[in-house]
Amino acid sequence: MQTEYCELCGAPLSGKAKLVRIEGAKPMKVCDKCAKLGTEVQAPRAPRTSYGKDYIAAPVPRSAPRAPTAGAQRRRDVFDDIEGDVVEDYSKRISAARQAKGYTQNDLAFILKMQEIDIKKLERGERAPTDDEREKLEKELGITLLDTGDAASNARAGGVAATTLGDVLQVKRK
Numbered sequence: 802m803q804t805e806y807c808e809l810c811g812a813p814l815s816g817k818a819k820l821v822r823i824e825g826a827k828p829m830k831v832c833d834k835c836a837k838l839g840t841e842v843q844a845p846r847a848p849r850t851s852y853g854k855d856y857i858a859a860p861v862p863r864s865a866p867r868a869p870t871a872g873a874q875r876r877r878d879v880f881d882d883i884e885g886d887v888v889e890d891y892s893k894r895i896s897a898a899r900q901a902k903g904y905t906q907n908d909l910a911f912i913l914k915m916q917e918i919d920i921k922k923l924e925r926g927e928r929a930p931t932d933d934e935r936e937k938l939e940k941e942l943g944i945t946l947l948d949t950g951d952a953a954s955n956a957r958a959g960g961v962a963a964t965t966l967g968d969v970l971q972v973k974r975k
């Protein structure tokens with residue numbers, strides 16, 4: 802068995818070495834005597850994410866560990882179970898198809914008996930089209946705004962705030 806030495810004074814370490822942080826340096830294994838010069842830190846059981854320079858003195862945990870992205874993952878699974886989702890890039894499809902037809906947003910709103918502000922919101926991706934709007938847009942612009950399912954989860958990582966679960970269910974209920 803290898804003998805360990807105090808990293809500060811070089812004395813052999815008897816028994817349990819103390820992990821101590823002194824003046825912001827990395828934690829060192831030191832003897833009992835030298836341990837009084839710094840702040841003792843607990844040997845981390847799980848890997849810590851950060852030993853940044855600003856994390857110096859207090860070995861007190863700031864907060865309970867967070868479970869990373871569990872919520873987002875679950876939410877995505879919910880969406881994956883639903884067929885007939887409005888496509889992720891509906892805003893781009895609407896905008897591109899409208900311009901290809903040479904319509905202004907105002908023109909399209911007039912043709913579809915919609916409000917121009919709604920066209921703007923759809924093209925900005927601020928909200929997904931309702932079932933009724935989607936059908937009118939698809940018919941007039943010759944586009945598809947429903948996800949056929951094959952690339953369902955590809956582009957979803959970006960998180961579209963506009964498509965609420967309510968919207969999706971509404972589409973499906975029909």
Ligand SMILES: [Zn+2]
Nearest residue numbers: 807810832835
């Ligand atoms: Zn020492």
